[in-house]
Amino acid sequence: MTLAFSQSARQRFDEIVARYPNRQAALLPVLHLAQQEFDHISPEVMQFVAEQLGVPPVKVQHVATFYTMYNKKPVGRFHVQVCTNIACHLTGGPEIFAHLKKKLGVANKGTTADDLFTLEEVECLAACGYSPAIQITDKKDRETPIFFRENLDSLPKVDALIDELRAKAKGGA
Amino acid sequence: MKTDVKILTAHLDDPAWHTLAGYERHGGYNALRKALKMTPDEIKAEVKAANLRGRGGAGFPAGIKWGFLPKETTKPIYLVINADEGEPGTFKDRLIMERNPHSLIEGCLIACWALRANTTYIYIRGELFSSIQRIERAIAEARAKGYIGKNVLGTGWTCEIHAHPGAGAYICGEETALIESLEGKAGQPRNKPPFPAIQGLFDCPTIVNNVETIAYVPWIIENGGQTFASFGTERNGGLKIYGLSGHVKRPGLWELPMGTTFSYLVNELGGGMRGAKPMKGLIPGGSSCPPLLPNELDTPMDFDAVKKVGTMLGTGCATVFEEGVCTVRLGARIAKFYEHESCGQCTPCREGTGWLHRNIEKLERGERLEGGIQLLDSICGRILGNTICALGDAAAMPIQGFLKKFGDEWQRHIDLGRCPL
Ligand SMILES: Cc1cc2nc3c(=O)[nH]c(=O)nc-3n(C[C@H](O)[C@H](O)[C@H](O)COP(=O)(O)O)c2cc1C
Numbered sequence: 001m002t003l004a005f006s007q008s009a010r011q012r013f014d015e016i017v018a019r020y021p022n023r024q025a026a027l028l029p030v031l032h033l034a035q036q037e038f039d040h041i042s043p044e045v046m047q048f049v050a051e052q053l054g055v056p057p058v059k060v061q062h063v064a065t066f067y068t069m070y071n072k073k074p075v076g077r078f079h080v081q082v083c084t085n086i087a088c089h090l091t092g093g094p095e096i097f098a099h100l101k102k103k104l105g106v107a108n109k110g111t112t113a114d115d116l117f118t119l120e121e122v123e124c125l126a127a128c129g130y131s132p133a134i135q136i137t138d139k140k141d142r143e144t145p146i147f148f149r150e151n152l153d154s155l156p157k158v159d160a161l162i163d164e165l166r167a168k169a170k171g172g173a
Numbered sequence: 174m175k176t177d178v179k180i181l182t183a184h185l186d187d188p189a190w191h192t193l194a195g196y197e198r199h200g201g202y203n204a205l206r207k208a209l210k211m212t213p214d215e216i217k218a219e220v221k222a223a224n225l226r227g228r229g230g231a232g233f234p235a236g237i238k239w240g241f242l243p244k245e246t247t248k249p250i251y252l253v254i255n256a257d258e259g260e261p262g263t264f265k266d267r268l269i270m271e272r273n274p275h276s277l278i279e280g281c282l283i284a285c286w287a288l289r290a291n292t293t294y295i296y297i298r299g300e301l302f303s304s305i306q307r308i309e310r311a312i313a314e315a316r317a318k319g320y321i322g323k324n325v326l327g328t329g330w331t332c333e334i335h336a337h338p339g340a341g342a343y344i345c346g347e348e349t350a351l352i353e354s355l356e357g358k359a360g361q362p363r364n365k366p367p368f369p370a371i372q373g374l375f376d377c378p379t380i381v382n383n384v385e386t387i388a389y390v391p392w393i394i395e396n397g398g399q400t401f402a403s404f405g406t407e408r409n410g411g412l413k414i415y416g417l418s419g420h421v422k423r424p425g426l427w428e429l430p431m432g433t434t435f436s437y438l439v440n441e442l443g444g445g446m447r448g449a450k451p452m453k454g455l456i457p458g459g460s461s462c463p464p465l466l467p468n469e470l471d472t473p474m475d476f477d478a479v480k481k482v483g484t485m486l487g488t489g490c491a492t493v494f495e496e497g498v499c500t501v502r503l504g505a506r507i508a509k510f511y512e513h514e515s516c517g518q519c520t521p522c523r524e525g526t527g528w529l530h531r532n533i534e535k536l537e538r539g540e541r542l543e544g545g546i547q548l549l550d551s552i553c554g555r556i557l558g559n560t561i562c563a564l565g566d567a568a569a570m571p572i573q574g575f576l577k578k579f580g581d582e583w584q585r586h587i588d589l590g591r592c593p594l
Binding site: 021063086122125128 | 261264300301335340341360375498
């Protein structure tokens with residue numbers, strides 16, 4: 001299969017590349033763009049990005065594997081990121097994470113069978129004043145990360161949140 | 174000097190402050206207009222007079238760092254903003270980027286003018302989606318209004334500002350790793366020297382500053398460096414954004430004169446402890462800082478005073494924990510973080526962080542440690558100072574600090590063969 005950027009992604013690509021004195025410098029933002037376009041960074045996508053930027057494929061592979069935000073395999077629609085670092089460690093993050101593993105029936109970085117949720121234990125989300133913190137991103141709505149600022153101080157609140165997302169998906173939103 | 178002045182948080186009650194119109198309504202971009210009539214040396218003199226210490230953790234004086242650029246160069250000079258906010262416990266730069274992004278943009282423009290740079294890259298941690306959005310919007314607005322671009326405010330001067338997203342790697346907060354990452358590579362720190370001011374981004378002279386450091390520059394230019402300096406302590410000028418999280422009644426962020434005490438932050442502003450349990454300790458400025466005990470909270474929060482009590486001000490965002498918290502478990506979580514984030518380049522850090530983490534976990538489970546808790550101290554000693562960048566130190570220092578302050582509790586894990594709590 002030959003990959004190609006959509007027209008809007010192509011335009012975005014050109015804008016990104018123009019910001020730097022050489023093309024390799026555009027690699028991180030272009031990999032983010034490619035992930036949005038092609039769902040995840042497969043070997044084919046790495047090859048495609050390498051060609052677009054004129055960078056050796058092995059360098060693209062090295063970068064794509066060094067950074068944790070590039071998914072090398074498909075992930076669910078909702079990426080549920082639970083912080084368990086110091087402030088959240090103290091205020092219930094590990095308990096939320098354990099609860100969600102059970103509720104969703106997945107291990108860390110696992111995806112539910114219906115492809116709706118990928119659960120991940122993450123490092124500090126810079127939201128320590130509102131801990132415990134969860135950040136949820138929705139592939140279909142990249143503009144609005146769901147970032148919980150009120151204390152998720154009880155597990156029923158976490159349950160309600162997951163149910164809400166399930167309903168959103170079912171409703172076709 | 175005590176003051177009620179607020180700078181970076183002055184208009185948080187205005188929900189439109191993050192927009193260009195909102196920012197201008199409160200006098201935004203007047204400092205840029207003033208700066209463009211000043212010479213670069215005049216601006217640098219104000220920043221020096223301000224005693225503005227870097228807010229990224231190390232507290233290096235910004236005015237002095239700016240002076241390290243070569244006097245003559247045929248290469249372009251770059252300004253790089255470190256917006257990789259990832260030090261666990263830290264959440265201050267996000268506030269600036271999301272609620273007051275134009276102060277950072279205006280600061281970048283003034284700093285570029287002073288440094289004779291024409292390009293800024295703002296390296297924003299990839300996970301901070303809302304910060305990236307707000308900064309990108311602010312840049313677009315400022316460009317449309319003629320503050321950024323080919324002919325800034327009709328002066329003929331060119332200045333570009335670009336947001337650059339990271340992609341999930343704490344090490345990229347270290348300035349040379351950040352530069353590698355900006356060049357499209359894995360974030361592995363470089364040896365220093367050469368320092369970035371001489372040979373940084375694309376091998377050109379580069380100044381790397383934290384978000385908060387640069388966001389204070391417009392106010393300093395408008396009101397004078399000495400006025401800013403007078404708010405703080407002797408060598409720590411001005412105000413700073415302090416954070417508070419953990420087991421306090423009211424966690425949050427406050428902008429305060431440098432040198433305010435921890436006890437004022439925790440007890441007056443944070444309302445003290447959240448429940449009946451007394452405080453057990455406080456991590457002063459991110460997970461790499463050794464903890465303080467409740468009887469040390471009279472320490473003023475400036476870089477020098479906190480250093481005197483054996484720890485670091487770091488990012489100025491403190492995390493409080495109450496009695497009943499197992500410091501071995503907390504230490505294990507910190508050690509796990511540094512093991513995960515070690516870039517793998519230097520052996521003492523790559524191997525040492527994992528070794529440290531595994532042994533603290535063993536201790537927490539009550540398993541026997543060959544060599545007792547001294548083993549942990551000796552692992553720390555073998556990491557400290559033996560690596561290219563300070564991530565290794567950041568992993569070792571807090572554990573040494575916990576051993577020093579809570580060593581009895583760590584020893585009791587061995588004596589009892591289990592966690593005593
Ligand atoms: C492992 C490590 C992580 C760091 N992370 C950050 C960070 O997230 N943000 C930051 O501003 N500085 C960070 N620093 C400090 C930077 O290397 C650098 O000192 C700072 O950006 C300089 O800006 P300043 O002088 O304005 O403080 C980190 C340093 C180390 C060793």
